[in-house]
Amino acid sequence: MKKWMSVWLSILIATAIVAGCSSGNGGSSNGNVSSNGGQQGAGEAAAENVTVSLWILNDHAWIDGAVEDFKQENPNINVEVSKYGVDPLKEALKVAANSKTLPNMWFTWGGSLGSFYAENGLTADLTQIAADHNWSEIYNQAAIDMSTYDGKVSGIPYHLNAVDMWYSKQVYEELNLSAPATFEEFEAQLQTIKDGGFIPLALGGKNGWHIMRLTEQLLEHFAGPELHDQLNSLSASWNDPAVVQTFEKIKEYTDKEYFPKGHVALDQAEAINTFYPGQAALTIEGTWLDRSINTGGFSTDDYNVFKFPTERVSVFAEMFQINGALDQAAMDATVKLGEYITSLEVVNKYIDTYGTPATLNVTFTDNTPHVKPLLDMATNGGFLITDQALPQEVVQKLFEAQDKVALGEWTPQQAAEEMDKAVNDYKSKNNG
Amino acid sequence: MIGMLRYALLTILAVVFLIPIVFIAFTSLKSNADLLTNPFYALPEKFEWGNYAKAWEQGRLSMYMKNTALIAFIKVPLGILIEAFAAYALTRMVFKGSNLMFAFFLVGMMVPMQATLVPLNIFLNNTGLVNTYPGIILVYIGFGVPFGILILRGFFRTIPKEIDEAALIDGCGDVGKFFRIILPLSMPAIATLFIFDFMATWNEFLLAQIFITSDSMRTITTGLLAFRGEHSTNYTLLNAGVLISVVPILLVYLAFQKYFVSGLAGSVKG
Numbered sequence: 015m016k017k018w019m020s021v022w023l024s025i026l027i028a029t030a031i032v033a034g035c036s037s038g039n040g041g042s043s044n045g046n047v048s049s050n051g052g053q054q055g056a057g058e059a060a061a062e063n064v065t066v067s068l069w070i071l072n073d074h075a076w077i078d079g080a081v082e083d084f085k086q087e088n089p090n091i092n093v094e095v096s097k098y099g100v101d102p103l104k105e106a107l108k109v110a111a112n113s114k115t116l117p118n119m120w121f122t123w124g125g126s127l128g129s130f131y132a133e134n135g136l137t138a139d140l141t142q143i144a145a146d147h148n149w150s151e152i153y154n155q156a157a158i159d160m161s162t163y164d165g166k167v168s169g170i171p172y173h174l175n176a177v178d179m180w181y182s183k184q185v186y187e188e189l190n191l192s193a194p195a196t197f198e199e200f201e202a203q204l205q206t207i208k209d210g211g212f213i214p215l216a217l218g219g220k221n222g223w224h225i226m227r228l229t230e231q232l233l234e235h236f237a238g239p240e241l242h243d244q245l246n247s248l249s250a251s252w253n254d255p256a257v258v259q260t261f262e263k264i265k266e267y268t269d270k271e272y273f274p275k276g277h278v279a280l281d282q283a284e285a286i287n288t289f290y291p292g293q294a295a296l297t298i299e300g301t302w303l304d305r306s307i308n309t310g311g312f313s314t315d316d317y318n319v320f321k322f323p324t325e326r327v328s329v330f331a332e333m334f335q336i337n338g339a340l341d342q343a344a345m346d347a348t349v350k351l352g353e354y355i356t357s358l359e360v361v362n363k364y365i366d367t368y369g370t371p372a373t374l375n376v377t378f379t380d381n382t383p384h385v386k387p388l389l390d391m392a393t394n395g396g397f398l399i400t401d402q403a404l405p406q407e408v409v410q411k412l413f414e415a416q417d418k419v420a421l422g423e424w425t426p427q428q429a430a431e432e433m434d435k436a437v438n439d440y441k442s443k444n445n446g
Numbered sequence: 447m448i449g450m451l452r453y454a455l456l457t458i459l460a461v462v463f464l465i466p467i468v469f470i471a472f473t474s475l476k477s478n479a480d481l482l483t484n485p486f487y488a489l490p491e492k493f494e495w496g497n498y499a500k501a502w503e504q505g506r507l508s509m510y511m512k513n514t515a516l517i518a519f520i521k522v523p524l525g526i527l528i529e530a531f532a533a534y535a536l537t538r539m540v541f542k543g544s545n546l547m548f549a550f551f552l553v554g555m556m557v558p559m560q561a562t563l564v565p566l567n568i569f570l571n572n573t574g575l576v577n578t579y580p581g582i583i584l585v586y587i588g589f590g591v592p593f594g595i596l597i598l599r600g601f602f603r604t605i606p607k608e609i610d611e612a613a614l615i616d617g618c619g620d621v622g623k624f625f626r627i628i629l630p631l632s633m634p635a636i637a638t639l640f641i642f643d644f645m646a647t648w649n650e651f652l653l654a655q656i657f658i659t660s661d662s663m664r665t666i667t668t669g670l671l672a673f674r675g676e677h678s679t680n681y682t683l684l685n686a687g688v689l690i691s692v693v694p695i696l697l698v699y700l701a702f703q704k705y706f707v708s709g710l711a712g713s714v715k716g
Contacts, residue, residue, distance in 0.1 A: 073675030096659040099671040113567040306678040311479035
């Protein structure tokens with residue numbers, strides 16, 4: 015036993031030494047806000063060694079190639095990329111923000127998700143850089159606007175996503191349907207699809223935001239663009255007939271079984287699986303669905319998109335925000351990296367996996383045939399997607415209202431009143 | 447008759463527990479198109495054994511498993527050693543306030559991990575330990591100490607004091623008693639703790655995702671997330687990866703299972 019103990023302890027000590035030695039770049043990638051070297055003017059990052067830390071989502075795989083290219087062109091700038099899943103990234107950023115250890119640059123969504131960092135003074139004000147570097151000629155203006163908070167450009171535009179109706183050509187052909195031109199026609203089609211033995215709407219309610227894509231289109235229809243914008247900016251009461259009508263439709267569609275069975279608890283990842291093979295006719299998804307269809311082994315030729323019978327498309331931006339606490343050299347290097355990975359050259363090189371770029375004049379390939387039609391729809395008018403337009407507390411109340419209306423726990427009128435109360439609570443809390 | 451009933455019930459229970467694993471196995475052996483067009487409980491149309499190789503390669507599971515094994519094989523023995531020292535002091539070295547100190551250790555079990563993220567992040571950043579193996583091991587040991595002490599203290603108390611006295615008469619000091627008497631007699635409890643601790647460390651996700659930012663140092667649970675993207679999930683490879691990732695836990699359990707029940711019994715007797 016004594017011998018066994020000695021061996022055990024020896025192995026332990028040896029491995030501890032190995033672990034200590036193999037921690038490599040420890041401590042450098044979380045909260046790295048400095049550079050090596052002395053004072054440096056703007057745009058002069060090339061003269062000294064700088065390390066830029068970047069946090070991004072793990073399925074944005076193109077970043078590896080782009081960063082390698084960037085490092086070859088800029089041998090004095092080292093880039094450390096950390097990849098996260100969606101929720102882990104949100105969690106890691108919140109923890110880092112609270113402990114002042116944010117990386118140099120991070121991916122984030124626009125609206126109220128990205129505004130947290132800007133409003134708390136954690137991001138760099140890029141307004142002057144945007145003007146000096148002619149961003150309005152490089153990026154879609156809508157994406158720049160959605161990266162701007164309180165008049166300050168707070169992120170380098172990365173993606174501009176448009177979300178609208180997708181349909182299965184196979185189901186539509188079988189039922190002799192074509193893209194609806196009016197709301198009444200759309201509703202009539204839902205019933206025809208249901209009667210034909212298909213699921214009309216492949217939407218899962220588990221996380222709230224997928225049903226929300228229908229809710230916001232219904233709200234756009236009933237409220238009209240002006241009131242919809244006022245509701246989203248909290249300048250109009252949510253206890254409004256348009257809101258009640260919207261919730262009434264959610265209840266009606268639930269009762270008529272237009273959603274997959276048990277949709278309130280269904281993950282969208284499962285709901286969408288009824289759409290790919292043609293068990294469901296419609297879904298509301300974004301410009302990324304072409305890539306998902308390809309990944310799933312299906313053909314993008316079997317699907318098409320149409321505009322929900324309202325004027326505007328739901329849009330949202332994604333961006334790279336930059337740590338406001340960087341020294342000048344680190345800031346220059348970080349901006350240089352951010353502008354490089356969103357440049358036309360990089361976007362065109364990785365377009366099939368890049369997502370829907372905010373960069374202008376991009377050349378799309380045949381692998382993503384529906385991206386351009388969706389973006390064209392957005393060019394004619396867009397409204398910011400609801401979970402980015404509303405404060406997160408109010409968004410959570412909307413998700414709750416959707417669920418409770420569908421389950422019959424709240425009437426549509428109650429749901430509108432609860433939304434109004436949540437908005438007023440938020441406003442009084444933030445004004446007080 | 448009662449024996450048969452018992453076996454029937456156990457068989458039903460075993461089936462209930464195995465069903466999810468069977469579905470995971472089915473999913474891991476399907477093509478994406480097969481998974482999306484057929485019910486999840488259906489047998490694969492064609493067995494895609496290549497999914498395992500793909501998951502291993504594309505998911506870089508060898509790297510993530512190596513990283514996790516490195517952390518687990520340092521953290522678990524080191525943690526158990528520290529916990530055993532503490533449990534030994536609490537049960538064998540009579541001092542005032544030992545019960546209070548034991549209660550103090552147990553308070554650690556009541557602190558939610560989420561509440562500690564920000565202070566731990568500040569601490570690890572200020573000490574240069576963020577994104578290092580020593581840093582994450584230190585945090586893991588801290589969170590493991592209360593449970594380890596609970597188990598080992600309970601077991602140590604079942605070892606008769608007379609054995610200590612006999613060892614003392616033979617000239618054995620405290621350190622000698624710990625290494626020559628208490629530890630060897632406590633192998634069942636240590637083996638039980640090893641299984642629990644190894645499982646907890648291998649499966650830990652929250653702390654690893656926050657405190658390990660470098661992809662080359664990530665653990666298996668955070669590495670598997672690479673199959674889940676912003677808008678889609680590769681379920682076939684994810685499930686293949688999940689099945690591969692549980693193999694080490696199974697091996698550790700099989701290696702230590704003969705001690706398992708007797709080790710656990712000690713902790714509740716105390």
